Structure formats: structure tokens, C-alpha cells
Amino acid sequence: MKKEDLPQDPGALAKFTREVCYVKNDDGKYETALSEGWDVKKQALDSAWEDVNERVEEARKAVANGEKSPVYYFMELRLMDLSVLSGYTGIFPFFIKRHFKPSVFKGLSERKLEKYARAFDITVSELTNFKG
Amino acid sequence: MNIDSQTDEFHHVQTAHCENGVTTALLRYHGLDFMTEPLAFGMGSGLFYIQIPFLTVNNGPAISFRTMPGAIFKRTCKSLGVEVTRKKFSNPAAAEAFLDQKVKEGVPVGCQVGVFHLTYFPKEYRFHFNAHNLIVFGEENGRYQISDPVMEDVTSLSKEELSRVRFAQGPLAPRGHIYFPEKIKPITQDMIRKGIVSGIRRNVRDMLSIPGNFAGVNGIRHTSNHVRKWRDKLGLRKASLYLGQIVRMQEEIGTGGGGFRFLYGAFLEEAAAYLQDDRVSNVSEDFTKAGDMWRASAIKMAGVYKGRLTEQKDFEEIADMMLEIRLVEKEAFQKLSSLKLGK
Numbered sequence: 001m002k003k004e005d006l007p008q009d010p011g012a013l014a015k016f017t018r019e020v021c022y023v024k025n026d027d028g029k030y031e032t033a034l035s036e037g038w039d040v041k042k043q044a045l046d047s048a049w050e051d052v053n054e055r056v057e058e059a060r061k062a063v064a065n066g067e068k069s070p071v072y073y074f075m076e077l078r079l080m081d082l083s084v085l086s087g088y089t090g091i092f093p094f095f096i097k098r099h100f101k102p103s104v105f106k107g108l109s110e111r112k113l114e115k116y117a118r119a120f121d122i123t124v125s126e127l128t129n130f131k132g
Numbered sequence: 133m134n135i136d137s138q139t140d141e142f143h144h145v146q147t148a149h150c151e152n153g154v155t156t157a158l159l160r161y162h163g164l165d166f167m168t169e170p171l172a173f174g175m176g177s178g179l180f181y182i183q184i185p186f187l188t189v190n191n192g193p194a195i196s197f198r199t200m201p202g203a204i205f206k207r208t209c210k211s212l213g214v215e216v217t218r219k220k221f222s223n224p225a226a227a228e229a230f231l232d233q234k235v236k237e238g239v240p241v242g243c244q245v246g247v248f249h250l251t252y253f254p255k256e257y258r259f260h261f262n263a264h265n266l267i268v269f270g271e272e273n274g275r276y277q278i279s280d281p282v283m284e285d286v287t288s289l290s291k292e293e294l295s296r297v298r299f300a301q302g303p304l305a306p307r308g309h310i311y312f313p314e315k316i317k318p319i320t321q322d323m324i325r326k327g328i329v330s331g332i333r334r335n336v337r338d339m340l341s342i343p344g345n346f347a348g349v350n351g352i353r354h355t356s357n358h359v360r361k362w363r364d365k366l367g368l369r370k371a372s373l374y375l376g377q378i379v380r381m382q383e384e385i386g387t388g389g390g391g392f393r394f395l396y397g398a399f400l401e402e403a404a405a406y407l408q409d410d411r412v413s414n415v416s417e418d419f420t421k422a423g424d425m426w427r428a429s430a431i432k433m434a435g436v437y438k439g440r441l442t443e444q445k446d447f448e449e450i451a452d453m454m455l456e457i458r459l460v461e462k463e464a465f466q467k468l469s470s471l472k473l474g475k
Contacts, residue, residue: 001427013254017283019282020148020282022394029401030401032148040431044376044380044384047437048190051191055191081190088301
């Protein structure tokens with residue numbers, strides 16, 4: 001990429017930092033230059049967030065309809081998947097899946113609820129009282 | 133252009149990729165002034181391609197354009213005969229005590245962290261990615277002074293904030309991973325040349341002869357074959373999210389696929405000067421071309437996730453572009469392999 005072709009499209013990083021890129025100068029040699037961002041990347045990031053927001057909204061509806069427990073909703077809200085949530089709680093994925101069921105969730109011990117609440121950065125009552 | 137911003141003794145270095153940056157800044161701190169990001173990247177054989185089978189990241193395919201985390205620092209130090217200390221911890225308190233000891237001694241150290249709780253990052257960038265690297269180089273008013281190589285300037289984190297990211301969980305959990313050069317002997321030009329040559333040779337091996345069809349240059353073909361099927365198999369919406377994920381893996385801070393090809397081109401340019409071998413700088417041009425092609429493919433993929441391109445033929449075109457990139461990279465590494473750069 002030539003230095004003059006380096007895109008400068010402000011994106012999510014705009015207020016925080018610019019990125020170092022390796023570009024060719026007029027002599028055909030490599031040098032570094034700073035970029036504000038690139039629309040192609042910005043849109044990839046935006047579409048990833050659209051997907052996240054949709055997943056969270058679907059999870060919220062599933063809780064409201066009594067299909068899923070709040071564990072499922074907060075997992076989506078915190079951008080986690082089973083392996084990440086398992087890492088933060090120490091609970092095996094197989095059991096986490098069971099805890100997605102509202103009926104199983106109701107019977108969870110205080111200790112397990114605390115583990116989940118800590119992983120999600122919320123209080124136990126926020127977790128148990130979430131109705132969608 | 134302000135890349136270095138001065139602190140007491142340690143110089144912050146902003147780089148295109150975090151691990152290169154940590155390697156470069158730590159080695160420079162220890163007096164290896166010749167170290168640059170391209171050199172660290174090339175000696176560490178950083179260029180790679182892999183689509184990890186059976187693994188998804190953030191609900192999309194797990195693709196990496198670089199070698200595994202930690203390898204660049206390890207290999208670059210090894211080829212220069214630099215002794216390295218690295219530690220992992222099961223206990224956050226012990227990890228913090230060890231770090232505090234190093235800070236007290238005035239030794240800058242590299243830390244592996246997760247970005248999800250990294251407070252100075254914009255929220256939009258905070259996914260669960262656990263192989264980010266930064267340097268802790270001091271303490272001020274109860275906060276750690278942080279040199280994050282992707283940031284223009286130095287920043288800081290509280291004790292709780294740093295402990296939290298050092299003990300992020302999930303795939304590649306850092307477990308308080310801390311590392312720093314211990315002993316550095318005088319480095320000769322000959323050692324640098326040897327390091328460059330072995331770095332190139334290892335990279336040739338990784339890209340051309342790694343077994344399996346999902347890694348190295350063949351990995352690009354593997355993904356290309358997937359791309360062809362995504363629209364039918366996953367539906368347009370999910371398929372375009374997957375393409376978006378490729379672009380993010382390829383171009384976002386700290387991952388940069390197209391960017392890595394330019395970085396490798398820059399490395400070969402530097403290598404040519406060290407080795408006094410023009411043939412090497414000729415191959416540099418091939419990587420510049422590959423980088424440009426990756427960027428062109430990203431633009432095409434953006435057409436899909438922006439909803440402008442929706443036909444199967446658009447997916448076919450993207451897949452074909454990837455096959456062309458594979459050929460360019462394959463030939464470039466074959467050229468490097470045939471140069472007989474000696475030992």
C-alpha cells in the first residue's frame with residue numbers, strides 16, 4: 001500500500017488512538033504512518049455489534065417468555081459463550097446449559113448464583129429478579 | 133510523527149501489533165537499539181495463516197493471520213541468545229506480588245491480558261480476546277504505568293483493573309502470564325544475520341510444509357472453499373457476519389492480516405540490508421502485493437456485509453481472490469526457500 005492510499009476514516013478508535021501501518025513511501029521503501037481507521041473495518045465491527053445486540057434482544061425475549069433463564073440473557077449481554085462463562089464461573093458447560101432452563105435455574109444454590117453474578121458483574125438479586 | 137514518547141528511562145513504542153511492540157520495546161530498553169517491529173516480527177517468524185478447525189470465536193470462524201501468541205517474543209529472544217523469564221500463576225495475589233516486586237526493581241515487564249475488561253480501550257473493541265500484550269513499566273499514585281503498543285501514548289491501570297485483565301478467563305486465559313528478558317549478552321551483526329535467516333527459514337516451513345490443509349498457504353485455500361459454501365449453508369445473514377469476522381481478524385488492531393503482509397515486506401527490506409542481498413528485497417515486493425490483495429478482498433467482503441453484494445457469484449469471487457492470494461504467498465515463500473541464504 002502506498003502512503004497516500006492509507007485510509008483516514010474515523011471509526012470507533014478515533015478518540016482513543018491512531019493505528020500504526022506499514023506503507024510504501026515515494027522512494028518505494030517501507031515506512032510507518034498513522035491511520036485514523038478504515039471504513040471497511042468500521043463496518044465489519046458495526047455489523048458484529050448489530051449481531052450482538054440482536055442476540056441480546058432475542059435472549060431478553062426468551063427470558064420474558066419463560067423459555068430461558070437469566071443466565072442465558074446475561075451471558076449474551078456480556079458477549080460470552082459457554083467456554084468463556086465456564087472459565088469465569090468454574091462451572092462445566094454441560095451444567096451451564098442446564099442452568100439455562102428456568103425450572104433448573106429456580107433451584108440453584110446461593111453459591112452458584114453468586115458465581116454467575118460475579119462473572120456478569122451484577123448482584124445476585126439483579127440476576128434472580130431479571131424478568132426480561 | 134510521534135512514535136516514541138519519552139518517560140523516565142523506558143521508551144514507549146507504538147507498533148502495528150501488540151506482541152511485536154512488547155518485544156521491540158523490552159529489547160530496546162535492554163540496549164538492543166537496532167530492534168524494530170519488522171525485525172522482531174520476521175525473526176520471530178510471525179507470518180502465518182490458520183483456520184482452526186472446530187473452533188468458533190465470537191460466534192464466527194476462528195482464523196488467525198499470525199503465529200500463536202507468545203511465539204514471536206520467544207523466538208526472537210532465543211535467536212539473539214537473550215535469556216527470558218516467564219511465569220504463570222494460579223493465584224492473583226501471588227501474580228500481583230511478583231509484578232510489584234519487578235516494578236520496585238524498576239524492570240519493565242510484558243503481561244498477557246484479556247481485552248474485555250481493559251478500561252482504556254473503547255467499548256466497541258472489547259470482545260473476549262485473551263492474547264493481548266502490554267508492558268508495565270512503573271507505578272505512580274497507586275496506578276500501574278502501562279505501555280500498550282497499539283496506543284499512541286502511555287496509559288495507566290489501577291491494581292484491580294490490571295489484576296482483572298491478567299486473570300481474564302476463557303480460551304487462551306493468560307493466568308497472570310508475565311515475561312521479561314533476563315540476561316542479555318553483547319549481540320554481533322553475525323548473530324542478527326543468523327537470526328534473520330533462521331526466522332525466514334522457519335516461516336517458509338510454517339507456510340509451505342505444515343501438515344494438514346487448514347494451516348499455512350493451504351489454509352487460505354481451506355477458508356476459500358468454506359466461503360464458497362457459506363451462503364447456501366448458513367444463509368446470507370450469517371455468511372456475511374462470517375465474512376465480517378474474517379475482515380476483523382485481518383485488519384483490526386492487534387490482528388492485521390493484510391497489515392502483516394506489509395509488515396513482512398518491511399522485514400524483508402530490512403533483512404536485505406543486513407544480508408546485503410538484493411534478492412531478498414525483491415521478494416519483499418511479493419508480500420506488498422499479497423497485502424494489497426488481502427485489502428482488496430476485504431473491500432469485496434465489506435460489499436457483502438454492507439448488503440450491497442448478495443449473490444452466490446459474489447461469494448465465488450471472494451473465494452477466487454483468496455486462491456489468488458494463496459498463489460502469490462506460496463510463490464513468495466518458494467522464492468525465499470530457493471534463495472539458499474545459508475545458515
